[in-house]
Amino acid sequence: MQRLLHNWVRPHWSLGKQTTLAMAMGFVERPITIAKILIWRGLSTFTP
Numbered sequence: 001m002q003r004l005l006h007n008w009v010r011p012h013w014s015l016g017k018q019t020t021l022a023m024a025m026g027f028v029e030r031p032i033t034i035a036k037i038l039i040w041r042g043l044s045t046f047t048p
Contacts (some may be wrong), residue, residue, distance in 0.1 A: 004037050005034070006021070007020065007021045007022050008020055008021075008022045008028070008031070008032045008037065009031055009032055009033070009034060009037070010031075011031065012024075018031070020032075
């Protein structure tokens, strides 16, 4: 879970104020929310 937050949710100071690693690599156009990560198919078992 920590890697998901690090790469997809939290912006990185070295890349700019609102840029995540996933955005820098071209996977997404904006940061992903934690709620969206939890409802993804592979992680659906973790939601209440």
